[in-house]
Amino acid sequence: MASNTIRPEDLQAHKKVKVWAEAKRQPFLLISSALLLIYGIIFYYIPVFGWVTAFQDYKPAKGFFGSQWVGLAKFQKLFENKTFFLAFRNTLCMGVINLVFHFVTAIAFALILNEVRIVFAKKFVQTISYMPHFLSWIIVTAIVRDILASDGIVNEFLMNVCGNESPIDFFAIKGYFWWIVAFSNVWKETGWNAIIYLAAITAIDPSLYEAADMDGASRLQKVWYITLPSLRPTIMILLLINIGNVLNAGFELQYILGNDVISDVSKILDVFILDWGISQFDFSFGTAAGIFKSLIALILVCLGNWTAKKTGDERLF
Amino acid sequence: MKMKRYHAGDIIFEVFLVLFLVIFVVVTLYPIINTLAISFNDGFDTIVRRIHFIPHQWTLDNYKAVFAKEGYRMGAVNTVVRTVAGTLISLIVNAVLAYVISRKRFLFKKSFSLFWVITMYVNGGLIPTYLVYQKLGLTNNFLVYIIPGAVSAFNMLVIRNYMNGIPDSLEESAQIDGAGYFKIFYSIISPLCKPVYATIALFVAVYHWNSWFDAMLYNKMHDELTVLQYELMKQLQTAMRSAGSVEGLKNSGTTITPTSIRAAATICTMVPILFIYPFLQRYFVTGLTIGGVKE
Numbered sequence: 329m330a331s332n333t334i335r336p337e338d339l340q341a342h343k344k345v346k347v348w349a350e351a352k353r354q355p356f357l358l359i360s361s362a363l364l365l366i367y368g369i370i371f372y373y374i375p376v377f378g379w380v381t382a383f384q385d386y387k388p389a390k391g392f393f394g395s396q397w398v399g400l401a402k403f404q405k406l407f408e409n410k411t412f413f414l415a416f417r418n419t420l421c422m423g424v425i426n427l428v429f430h431f432v433t434a435i436a437f438a439l440i441l442n443e444v445r446i447v448f449a450k451k452f453v454q455t456i457s458y459m460p461h462f463l464s465w466i467i468v469t470a471i472v473r474d475i476l477a478s479d480g481i482v483n484e485f486l487m488n489v490c491g492n493e494s495p496i497d498f499f500a501i502k503g504y505f506w507w508i509v510a511f512s513n514v515w516k517e518t519g520w521n522a523i524i525y526l527a528a529i530t531a532i533d534p535s536l537y538e539a540a541d542m543d544g545a546s547r548l549q550k551v552w553y554i555t556l557p558s559l560r561p562t563i564m565i566l567l568l569i570n571i572g573n574v575l576n577a578g579f580e581l582q583y584i585l586g587n588d589v590i591s592d593v594s595k596i597l598d599v600f601i602l603d604w605g606i607s608q609f610d611f612s613f614g615t616a617a618g619i620f621k622s623l624i625a626l627i628l629v630c631l632g633n634w635t636a637k638k639t640g641d642e643r644l645f
Numbered sequence: 646m647k648m649k650r651y652h653a654g655d656i657i658f659e660v661f662l663v664l665f666l667v668i669f670v671v672v673t674l675y676p677i678i679n680t681l682a683i684s685f686n687d688g689f690d691t692i693v694r695r696i697h698f699i700p701h702q703w704t705l706d707n708y709k710a711v712f713a714k715e716g717y718r719m720g721a722v723n724t725v726v727r728t729v730a731g732t733l734i735s736l737i738v739n740a741v742l743a744y745v746i747s748r749k750r751f752l753f754k755k756s757f758s759l760f761w762v763i764t765m766y767v768n769g770g771l772i773p774t775y776l777v778y779q780k781l782g783l784t785n786n787f788l789v790y791i792i793p794g795a796v797s798a799f800n801m802l803v804i805r806n807y808m809n810g811i812p813d814s815l816e817e818s819a820q821i822d823g824a825g826y827f828k829i830f831y832s833i834i835s836p837l838c839k840p841v842y843a844t845i846a847l848f849v850a851v852y853h854w855n856s857w858f859d860a861m862l863y864n865k866m867h868d869e870l871t872v873l874q875y876e877l878m879k880q881l882q883t884a885m886r887s888a889g890s891v892e893g894l895k896n897s898g899t900t901i902t903p904t905s906i907r908a909a910a911t912i913c914t915m916v917p918i919l920f921i922y923p924f925l926q927r928y929f930v931t932g933l934t935i936g937g938v939k940e
Contacts, residue, residue, distance in 0.1 A: 356826040357751050360741050371793050375769020375777050440665055453666050455923055456673050462918045464855035466878045467911050471676040523930055547658055584881055605772040618770030629766060
């Protein structure tokens with residue numbers, strides 16, 4: 329009688345046997361994943377464990393385990409630091425400005441390029457548009473510096489065409505810096521960021537446009553009422569991906585072009601961390617600032633994801 | 646009967662389009678052509694005259710000066726080595742990782758994927774990472790360019806998404822023929838993944854070619870470990886500090902100025918990339934769309 333019923337113990341034993349049989353069939357998967365696991369722990373997880381240095385007075389000679397614990401003292405010092413708040417504000421503002429410009433210009437560029445009917449011209453412009461993306465930020469910084477120099481083309485234009493009396497020193501006036509960063513990003517990345525929108529546009533059902541033609545819609549109306557709304561899912565997912573990157577507002581421009589005169593607006597968190605952590609050897613203080621940055625970024629990602637869930641759009645996880 | 650209606654707006658639209666494209670191309674290309682012109686122009690002449698698109702006094706001295714510099718030569722060698730070795734290693738490791746994670750029957754599929762996805766959102770940050778590399782002996786070491794960044798969860802996900810699109814039946818039929826997982830990876834999946842491999846190789850190669858921060862952070866003390874972009878960056882920093890010392894240069898009698906050397910060096914680091922990317926276009930367009938938009 330009992331022989332007909334399957335006992336849970338049997339089922340578990342059966343499962344175990346199956347797991348073993350499966351394991352024997354995948355030695356390559358298991359060995360390579362074990363090696364990659366060790367790699368990941370060393371290069372990605374142990375540095376996160378290194379966050380403990382923020383709660384210590386870390387001395388390289390004593391290491392992670394021997395250094396003296398100081399609790400939240402380093403964070404207290406951090407929040408009392410005026411430069412830190414300036415750096416945080418600058419990072420956030422530049423990040424947000426970059427994000428807005430990134431989306432507006434990439435979408436606009438994709439929409440405009442999509443309207444070009446001559447295939448050759450479209451291909452040519454698109455190929456040109458990717459190019460700056462492949463240049464390093466060092467090169468772009470050099471370009472920005474040359475263009476905005478007192479004898480650069482921008483000043484030449486302003487003096488000859490707009491009638492400015494004397495050249496503007498763009499790197500000595502606080503009001504300009506964020507916009508210099510924003511426009512540099514636009515110059516470098518617009519074509520690249522537009523790729524994904526152009527790909528999404530090709531997936532739009534052509535019958536929508538045909539129907540609009542029947543109704544006598546103008547090209548501008550078709551862009552506004554068909555193309556743009558069709559891009560909504562793509563825009564949402566990219567917004568989600570990028571919102572976590574808002575605090576990565578670039579590095580080279582701020583690091584190289586930032587100077588004492590405009591450091592109130594040019595200093596960003598990464599430069600702040602580098603200044604304290606590496607140049608001044610206060611590793612614990614630098615780590616504390618780094619943790620703050622990481623936590624804010626994580627909160628932003630979760631917030632974005634939560635918003636997407638609420639509005640019923642795509643989400644990351 | 647076919648009737649085409651023209652809106653007044655459409656004509657304005659067309660004019661605007663052409664105008665926009667012309668401005669766009671000029672703004673994108675001007676800085677590069679300008680740098681190119683300066684690099685071929687006599688250094689002293691560049692100071693007294695405005696150079697826009699065409700050099701006024703042709704010379705190759707600026708390039709000779711760049712190649713004569715120890716730092717640039719060293720940097721060029723190191724940059725080429727790290728780009729080739731780094732790209733190769735990174736591609737292999739990311740491909741294996743993507744393959745493992747995309748196998749349906751892999752025992753730790755879920756937990757192992759999560760392990761790597763977490764690394765995209767949480768990282769140690771600058772200082773802890775620096776301290777760990779120091780403890781591992783990766784400072785003042787060429788390997789710091791290649792090993793730490795080899796696996797990237799993002800690149801892995803792009804490859805994985807592509808692999809997920811390959812029908813399972815291929816794997817199953819190979820298994821029936823007695824092929825193991827390595828054999829399937831090597832002779833069935835990888836040949837099919839060439840487009841996505843090319844995309845990732847391009848991304849990683851550009852990353853290596855353009856990086857400089859690791860050279861400054863970890864290998865500052867060793868000039869023989871420098872990379873091209875770091876040399877460029879050092880020159881740029883000197884230029885920022887010594888702006889306005891033109892008078893001194895005029896009196897020194899030299900015809901090679903920091904500006905003209907920098908222009909020549911910039912062109913040298915740009916050229917390889919500018920020649921390669923148009924040919925790889927079709928790859929990165931597919932790669933990006935696969936990686937970015939979930940099917």
